């Protein structure tokens with residue numbers, strides 16, 4: 482006897498990346514920022530008083546919405562704060578699709594998407610990336626043919642790290658009749674010279690929601706705070722109807738507001754990550770890896786011919802260095818390696834060099 486809905490009974494849950502607090506572990510497997518959150522966040526945390534928790538928090542997280550709106554040059558009605566970016570994904574799906582509808586995603590991409598589609602009892606339509614890991618040239622046609630109500634795209638992309646140019650995203654949005662969610666979890670690490678700023682176009686594009694998170698760029702994965710940005714008529718139904726009325730708590734609202742108000746300091750860590758990304762990528766390339774150009778805080782690297790990615794993953798793990806190995810089509814000859822701080826990256830590169838020598 483089972484009480485679950487049939488689609489829940491059938492589905493598999495999401496498996497989070499390995500988390501470990503082991504002393505001395507070098508954790509390069511779940512794309513956390515290697516540098517600390519800003520001083521303003523630490524000050525805000527130190528200032529939390531237990532008596533402030535007696536009352537309910539601001540239901541609309543107004544201070545955060547105002548700060549985020551100022552940062553993006555938009556209004557608070559364009560912003561919905563959420564319990565991590567993941568809650569926004571769930572809200573978008575429950576607000577804009579019905580059971581039986583189709584949700585389109587690029588393949589491969591974030592492995593939470595299929596799980597959330599299953600929960601809502603939606604069909605998932607996967608549109609394969611082309612052989613260079615770009616969106617296929619006929620992406621819009623495939624999207625239209627799928628009859629999808631919602632399309633979820635990660636940009637810059639995970640797990641490849643590649644950035645789709647803004648003009649291409651806008652074109653896809655304009656040709657699509659459904660809602661396009663652009664998951665910008667890693668956008669803070671994009672080279673500013675590329676002038677990628679889709680948020681500027683959202684008022685004009687009435688069918689695009691951008692996902693942002695404080696987990697990666699702001700070094701606050703443990704806080705669980707993200708937000709959605711979009712035209713007011715897309716944000717309103719989630720803000721006023723489908724979210725929990727207190728979906729973000731008082732402490733996270735305070736810290737998230739401090740984080741976004743100190744974005745200039747946070748951006749110094751983004752610059753360091755970009756510099757380390759360039760260094761690690763060059764070092765891996767010189768060891769014979771094929772490394773995709775990344776605008777994220779991780780690299781997707783194909784091992785040199787004759788070497789086994791799973792073996793390297795296990796070898797690194799035995800030395801307390803965690804990276805991500807995907808046992809799935811097109812990815813099983815690669816590792817996804819988060820950018821750590823300079824010492825961590827140097828240790829990683831030494832360990833990889835030793836592995837290559839020892840398994841020759």
Ligand SMILES: *Cc1c(COP(=O)(O)O)cnc(C)c1O
Pocket residue numbers: 564565566567568591635639664666693694695696697702705706707
């Ligand atoms: C990290 C991540 C998110 C959001 O993560 P939260 O910690 O829930 O904010 C969303 N999409 C992708 C692709 C991610 O990697």
